[in-house]
Amino acid sequence: MDKIKTENTETEILNAAKEIFQLKGMAGARMQEIADKAKINKALLHYYYRSKQLLFEAVFKSAFTLLAPQLNKVLNDDSDLFEKIRRFTENYVSFVIKHPYLPNFVIQELNKNPEFVVKLRSEKNFPSIDKFKLQISDAIKQGVIKPIEAEQLFINIISLNIFPFIGEPLLMALVNVDKESYNKILQHRKTEVAEFIINSIKI
Secondary structure, three states: OHHHHHHHHHHHHHHHHHHHHHHHHHHHOOHHHHHHHHOOOHHHHHHHOOOHHHHHHHHHHHHHHHHHHHHHHHHHOOOOHHHHHHHHHHHHHHHHHHOOOHHHHHHHHHHHOOOHHHHHHOOOOOOOOHHHHHHHHHHHHOOOEOOOOHHHHHHHHHHHHHHHHHOHHHHHHHHOOOHHHHHHHHHHHHHHHHHHHHHHHEO
16 A cells, blocks of 8 residues: 555656646756645655756656657567658657657756766667668668668657757747647648658658
8 A cells, every 4th residue: 555655646746747847947946846736745755856856857767768668669660661750750749749848858958967868778668770770771772762871860850850849939939820820730740740851861
């Protein structure tokens, strides 16, 4: 019973922290505010997480451990290259629409703590692009796509998927749309990004 209660309390803390971090960012979030949101006292919050930094990392990892296996599975399955690009983009965009704080978490944390990625790489199911690189090489040899470095293509895919979330306020202003319209644009990017990438590389 105590174990279940502990797990429930920790889940409540992570959910509360996710909301506060998303709303106010890492710098603006306060432990007392997170404790209030989780309906616990601050002392109990500190019992689970000694600092805001540790709580921040726990929230990030809880989301990343949901996303990483999805992306890793797509990158390393036997689907053809174009289908892989489509599924990777759809999975990523769909996930980040549900967890919009995630890209900014990555940027904030890497700016402050570059070693954080070392911790992430040790996590089970951290995405590997080895099979993706082999597929790129084979597709080039077979005349299916134009010559391109696999690393460059992967960075292009990641960049086109991530920036609309990181740069949301700026992009909303530049394209002159409100939040509702921008959300529709994000939904369309599940397919738009993939088709743009595929059309840019296929012969």
